[in-house]
Amino acid sequence: MSKKLRLSAVGAALALGLVACGGSGAGGGSGSSGNDSNPSDTTIGVAMPTQTSERWIADGNNVKKQLEDKGYKVDLQYANDDIPTQSQQIDQMITKGEKLLIVAAIDGTALSSQLQAAADAGIKVISYDRLIRDTPNVDFYVSFDNYKVGVAQATALLAGLGVTDKDGKATGTKGPFNIEVFAGSLDDNNAHFFFDGAMDTLKQYIDDGTLVIKSGQNQIEQVAILRWQQETAQKRMEDLLTQSYNDGTTVQGVLSPYDGLSRGIITALQNAGYGPTTSGGAKPMPIVTGQDAEIASVKLINDGVQSSTIFKDTRLLAEQAVTAAVAFLKGDEPEANDTKTYDNGQKVVPSFLLPVVTVYKDNIQKELIDSGYYTADEVAKGQSD
Template sequence: MQGRSLLIAATAATALVLAGCGGPGAGGGGGARDANADPSDLRIGISLPSQDEERWISDSAAIEQGLADLGYQIDLQFANNDIPTQQQQVDQMITQGADLLILAPLDGTALSPQLQAAEGADIPIISYDRLIRNSDDVDLYVTFDNFKVGAQQATSLLRGLGVLGPDGADTGKRGPFNVELFGGSLDDNNATFVFNGAMSVLQPYLDNGTLVVKSAQTQLAQIATENWSQQKAQERMDNLLTAHYSDGSRVDAVLTPNDSVARGAITALQNAGYGPTLESGPRPMPITTGQDAEIASVKMVSDGVQYSTVFKDTRVLADQAVHGADDLLKGKEPELNDTESYDNGAMIVPSFLVPVHAIYRDNIDTVLVDSGYYTAQEVQVGRLE
């Protein structure tokens, strides 16, 4: 993590400088691209959802550094969670001569006109982390194994309740336990994979009564969290507590799809008198899951407030996108490890899935600190330095 703060701070400024280089047609605009062209003559447009989430800042820094190391021109833009802004930014990338696009769409179907324009200009497209849907104009999808993310979240929840042991074996403990479910944003295809992964593990325990959802809200459309918003998650958790737990019953666990949603749910639970930790208070904090291993949530796991999160090493994902872009621009086949799972409605998108890791209080040091992703000091204070 040495120097990460400087790299992140420089990202926006560097993007503005590089976005101004070359002007229209700087790299030949795709159609005129030469597979033997020098990277310094080629321009790569990158569109990411926002700067509101820590993970997109980390992704942007890693992608930008990797492409810069190879010598490419870079046009990096953040859409500020606004679909028209992302459409306009991608349009601009195309007209200014992008030779390849790396896109993390806010809405998997909203970039159709831009994708068609890119296809017409022979501009390769990499769908980054979030799947571009209903288009056959996608050359590569690089993402984490999001079905496994959900499965790991559900396994962590069952482990925290004691239904599963540390080795994953069923302990025979049957509760019943009151559980509430949260999902991701419906416009993000990853939310479906995460939800389906979680339910593949939880459904047998819902069926046999080990887990009870008092709200009866178990469908993704019922539990989705717009824009993965912490505030909306807090509001929904508040409503669930008022509507279904005012009789004195307690929430034993909350399946939350990422760390921002987890923090929203935890805030509502704390305000309702839960906690302060998993092991203290008249009503201990419920078992709560997460995703992204954001530093604020890693501290909460370390402090025993949040039970677990799922670490997705954005350094590895960014590196895969960088190498995929380099291969495509050089006329090579990019590395793949999945050609079956991701049907976007128009095609099976050739994909590379990056592995994920469950994070608990006892493996923060070995997985996150020893790998250099965070420092021990960052974990202790809960912020990047």
């Protein structure tokens, strides 16, 4: 992961811009003013959900290194997708007197008591990528525009099927195309934004018969995958093929919100005789979307197996989390670019949202290799050095 800790030119430029304009408002907000003047005496707690996804490993490492580069001490903890473990880790961070918390929650509704304790101790809390819900004690949120992630995934599915171009402009192709849809874990607030953005985009094509969800499963409660588990997605795809495609028809597109799920879905399809070409009797591989540009899936895209992924440059997300943290520790308020969208059930949380990029085979070089996120050798191998 060391190469991902190097800032790209665009990332560095964004970081400088954010530092220049963040937290400079008159009458700065409450916080541990003066801590930043001696960061070596300041420990920041960073709670990440799991190490089973390379994405979260990269996030944790990026945040840790960037904070340490500014002189802070960092207590980075992973909870292995276990809610009690994460709750205990955060309790311990508060007990040890850590000055600020950056939290990527496993379950966005399960940390109310911990965050109340943090508030009582005067500890600011930054919700990282997954919005923490049902508590007023979230001070800031850093993420990507998650509704637009869903729009981008649906657009990539439509473009892969030839229904629209990559910009979402209709081509006149009418289908019908058989598709199935997947969603993430219901306890992850982002999963709902992804699904809503995608289904809003697909709706007109479902309504006019261009797209057919043959299983009839089109509600998030029907299609959600708990904890974003690859094996669960594989099993659901196997069940869909057995139950809805046992009449000689084929599935032609799958909306998948995350690369790990995509790989499980692809495994089920390959086991059922689908492949990139029809040689050897294989059924054509459906258009399969994804998210997070995990290296194993980038290789599948490069090899023509998976169709696309959504690239969320976690180097930039880490930069923004660090920028917000420094502002709070100076006693200032970090700059938000969205103060309306992210209502967590108790308050609208000030947020900073970053843009996303759809990656297809033809722009892997530009978006992932030229930016320094991966090397060409890593893409070819499907494994990070």
